[in-house]
Amino acid sequence: MFFNFVDTEPAPAATAQDAGAPPSRPQVHAHTFDPRAHFVTQDKLQVGASHTLELASGDAVDVVGELVPELVHLPCAVRRRHVSDVHFEIASSDADVLQQTILANTDLVKGVYEGGLKTWECSVDLAEYALSSDLPLDTDSCILELGCGSALPALAILASNRPFAHMTLQDYNAEVLQVVTAPNVLLSLRPAPAANEVDRQGLYEVTLQRSDWDTLPRADKIDFVAGDWGTGMAEVLSQPALVAAKTFYFGVGGGVRAFESRVAARGKMNVHVAREITSGGVRREILELTWRA
Numbered sequence: 446m447f448f449n450f451v452d453t454e455p456a457p458a459a460t461a462q463d464a465g466a467p468p469s470r471p472q473v474h475a476h477t478f479d480p481r482a483h484f485v486t487q488d489k490l491q492v493g494a495s496h497t498l499e500l501a502s503g504d505a506v507d508v509v510g511e512l513v514p515e516l517v518h519l520p521c522a523v524r525r526r527h528v529s530d531v532h533f534e535i536a537s538s539d540a541d542v543l544q545q546t547i548l549a550n551t552d553l554v555k556g557v558y559e560g561g562l563k564t565w566e567c568s569v570d571l572a573e574y575a576l577s578s579d580l581p582l583d584t585d586s587c588i589l590e591l592g593c594g595s596a597l598p599a600l601a602i603l604a605s606n607r608p609f610a611h612m613t614l615q616d617y618n619a620e621v622l623q624v625v626t627a628p629n630v631l632l633s634l635r636p637a638p639a640a641n642e643v644d645r646q647g648l649y650e651v652t653l654q655r656s657d658w659d660t661l662p663r664a665d666k667i668d669f670v671a672g673d674w675g676t677g678m679a680e681v682l683s684q685p686a687l688v689a690a691k692t693f694y695f696g697v698g699g700g701v702r703a704f705e706s707r708v709a710a711r712g713k714m715n716v717h718v719a720r721e722i723t724s725g726g727v728r729r730e731i732l733e734l735t736w737r738a
Contacts, residue, residue: 478619478669480627481655504655510632511648513597515569519576521604524632525595526625527648531562534624543620561594561621567689567729568594570722572601574687574731579719588612596626603633603663612667619671627669628653634661685735687719692728701730713737 509530516523535543542558552560574580575598582588582602586609590599593614602609614630616622631653638649658664693700701718708716713736720731 476670476672478622478671480622480630480669481658505652506628507650507652508628508632509648510638510651511646513564513595513600515564516572516597516601519573519601519605521576521601521606522637523572523597523600523604524629524637525597525600526628526632528562531624535620538624542618543624559592559617561592561616561618561625564595564597566724566727567691567731568597570720570729570731571598571687571689574598574689574720575601576605576607580687582607582609584608585610589615591615592617593626594621596629600629600633603630609666613670614667615670615672617671617673622669622671630667631657631661631664634664685733688732688734690730690732692730701732705732708734 509527510524511527513523513525532547535547542554543562546554546558546562551558552563588599588602588609588611590596590613593599593616596614599612599614602612614622614626616626632651635651635653635657638651643649688704690701690704692702705716708714714734715737716732716734718730719733722729722731
């Protein structure tokens with residue numbers, strides 16, 4: 446089985462043009478991201494055409510972890526790197542793109558930054574869905590999370606010890622994979638902190654080791670991809686896919702119904718609403734897409 450968790454905020458229409466195309470080999474600008482490089486002494490890591498990120502030195506890095514506040518109601522403890530610790534590392538690095546987005550307080554810079562530092566509401570929906578009986582997983586399941594950012598759906602699967610064969614986490618920005626996604630994965634794979642290691646705010650310090658990728662259970666089943674998938678979206682939709690989005694995006698237009706219409710017009714895929722969520726007066730949906738016979 447193949448599941449594609451896609452948190453499509455701020456607009457599901459971004460993938461609509463590819464959703465009805467038959468599978469084909471993608472022409473992508475994506476590249477494999479090695480999280481071990483986070484601990485390797487280098488001058489620079491080339492992240493894109495004009496973006497570079499200075500790497501940490503040595504074989505270990507100290508981070509501040511926490512339970513994900515939006516997921517404390519789940520039956521498992523989902524952990525991530527605290528946002529202030531993420532911002533501190535970004536401020537101490539040459540990650541110009543992320544520094545600028547933090548200073549500008551923006552969620553999206555088209556073609557430059559795709560919102561990976563923000564925890565989107567729809568990723569919370571997918572994390573909850575990932576632990577439900579509506580999503581069958583077994584030891585043959587392969588999981589791909591596109592636009593992962595914090596990777597909450599993947600973290601929920603790891604924290605709950607749900608079975609899978611392989612997991613790939615993709616984000617547009619390699620900087621996000623380095624300072625957010627990869628540390629979050631290690632925090633999810635490591636043993637929970639002792640009670641006396643957690644302060645009153647629920648924060649705790651932990652030293653992540655480069656060797657964790659070789660020794661922690663299931664770490665060898667996870668890889669990372671950075672960059673733009675472009676027209677390769679058709680290939681990742683060659684199996685059942687989940688798309689989470691707001692029903693309608695006020696202010697920018699578009700929404701689930703427009704996405705469904707584009708898919709239907711292509712005549713290649715079936716789409717149905719797998720779950721509806723309403724909170725804070727905002728309606729959101731999880732769609733399942735499958736290829737027609």
